[in-house]
Amino acid sequence: MPLADINWFYYAAPQRFHPLAGRLAPWFMAAAALLALAGLYIGFFVAPTDATQGEVYRVIFIHVPAAWMSMVVYLAMAFWAAVGLIFNARLASMLALALAPTGALMTFVALWTGALWGKPTWGAWWVWDARLTSELILLFLYIGYMSLHAAIEDTRRADRAAAVLAIVGAVNVPIIYFSVQWWNTLHQGASVSLTRAPSMATTMLTGMLLMALAAWAYCIAVALMRVRVLIVERERHAAWAQEALATP
């Protein structure tokens, strides 16, 4: 089929996206479960003990994917919020709102597991390292986005105002990423890089990448489920939404 014949906006209608999201979500959830099982098995039973950090390092199988997702989800949220603001696309705004709680959860998990790792390794639950601090600010940005959206009664205005905030906050995400280079502090440098060979055993890397894929699949699945709820909530007066609710 030639590209020109594809209707790129076919699924931009909430009415059409609702069943599509319903069909896709279970697949992503199943993929997340399988990948997480494989990743955790490799992480906890196959990967060798780290020479310097001992068994404690195994928290990275949760920590690193959560930290990655906390930033990726924010960028995705800001992207869809911008699309919703610029093209006045309702579904994009709903998708942005659906991503926010998942992103906040991932940020919280990254901070929590980081604290669990920091206590035995650095001897403190929390240090005011640049990367930790930026991650904490990212959590505040998620909370600000959700609070602003919740505080404005009119949904369309809430969507658009929160979108402006998400775009402004997106400036913060690169600062997190480059803070390791900008401020030379306690946090260890990035272990995985695209430009040089990874500084970890292959099995460790495999486990971490499997867990990262699991985190991707989980975030997509949960966002799709939440966007279905948002669609039905906002379109509850439409006949098709009543039907969709009546036939689960």
Next chain:
Amino acid sequence: MSGGIGPALAAVVQRDLRVALRRRADTFAALFFFVIVASLFPIGVGPEPALLARMGAGVVWVAALLASMLSLARLFNDDFHDGTLEQLLLSSVPLPLAVLAKTAAHWLSSGALLALVSPLLALQYGLSGDATLALLAGLLLGTPLLSLVGAIGAALTVGVRGGGVLLSLLVLPLYVPVLIFGAGAVDAVQAGLAVGGHYSLLGAMLAAGLFLAPWAAAVALRIAVE
């Protein structure tokens, strides 16, 4: 408007400054809040001069962040409620420029005053002359940025219930880079390091903020008022 854009913008600045002067109690309340917060810290953490000199710059900066936020809630809200904001939106003046003018007036009536009072607080904390100068220079470069970023938050929360608390939730995390480099400048002076980089980064952020923030705040105002 007969006079063109320049006089119109000057009129906006003049009007907001006059309002700030007429509501002297509000304007000075923020200033005294700044002084009180900074004075509470030595009472809380103890009067050891070495400790106070070490933390003085950070405390003054945090107090400045909080104080400049106090008056932000009024930046657009009063105009929104009495209809002035709608007139501003309908006028021929480009909205980002009008926002810039209002922000400039806000800075003159809050941030600039805070910066001018800061050497007094530096004395309380026993900062050296060089450190005091770095504090003053950092505040003069940084507080306009606080007003600019704060204007976005103020525009987003125009007419929203519980706007004041929400505003601080939105704006304070965005203030962090200013705090890092502003307080960092004084730390650098105290440690005998080069301070130019901090000023450059603050200046770069100010330049970017001058260009981008009024535009974002204008978009937010249109969303709020439509």
